[in-house]
Amino acid sequence: MAAVSQLEGQVRGFLSDFGFEVYPFKVAWYNAVLEPSFHLPYPEETLAFVVLSIPSMFEKAFKPFLSQQRLQRIRDPIDECISYYLTLLKENLPNKRLEIIYDYELQPNKKPKFLAQTAAHVAGAAYYYQRKDVKNDRWGAEKIFGVCIHPQYGGWFAIRAALIFPDVQVPFLQQRPPTDCVQAEERRIQLLESFTFHWQDWTYRDIVEVKERYSEEQKSYFATPPAERLRLLGLQGELRESSHY
Structure with a gap:
């Protein structure tokens, strides 16, 4: 138990400094x-962490990171x-075997390697x-997407990865339920409709x-189409130069 608490402290202590x-x-x-096709292929008592930004x-x-990496070819800056x-x-x-699964990684069958929102929950x-x-x-045949809400940051966060420690077993770990911070029925309807139909206007993020929140600079970055983000950051020319090295 003490060793696991120490490991958790090391992981949290290192990453918290970077947001x-x-x-x-x-x-x-x-x-x-989850259905078996989405299962993580590890023993059930294996320790894992979900990472949020x-x-x-x-x-x-x-x-x-950008200031340190300017002369390298960056595929997707955030990733x-x-x-x-x-x-x-x-x-x-x-001294610890650690396997990292990123939110964007896919299995050979094109299904996600892990379902980030389920892991966060x-x-x-x-x-x-x-x-x-x-x-x-009241939506009938309409496709309605689910969304995670953080008790402190609402929707102003992202789920980035799962950390798996295959050699660490934690049969004693107690599960803590997530904070249900959108309890009213009408608020839940508002949240799901806002996320499904109007996610680009940011309003679902302020349901609590x-x-x-994200800074205006950060909002501008994420609102910019991916193909134009390097130009927004002033990196386009430098990355062309770096392709010669």
Whole structure:
């Protein structure tokens, strides 16, 4: 128990300095709520963490990363940034076998390697609101997407990765439910409709009172089409130069 608490402290202590939050979970909790095709292929008592980026990540991790990496070819700046810091974490835990699954990774059958919102929910990080959480379903055949809401940051965060420690078994780990911060039926309907039909206007993110939001610079970055983000950051010319090296 003490060794696991120490490991959790190391992971959280390292990543929190860069604007990340981590929450532990057992593989069993995740697999229990999903069909077998989405199961994580580890023993049920295996320790895992879900990694979230909070608003401060942009200033604490992303911008410093860009300033350090300017002469390298960056495929997707945010993805590369997350990979950079999680790889640093791995290097800081040389005696622990750590496997990292990123939110964008796919299985050979094109299904996600892990369902990020489900992981956040079972780890107690953020409540995953879905259609089934509304009693008076009025949408008929309409496709309604679920969304996680954080008790402090609302929708102003992102789920980035799962950290798996295959050699660490935690049969004693107690599950903590996520905070249900959108309890009223009409608010849940508002949230799901706002996320499904109007996600680009940011309003679903403020369904609860929040501690911190994305800065205007950060909002501008994420609102810009991916193909134009490098130009927004002033990196387009430098990346063309770097292709010669």
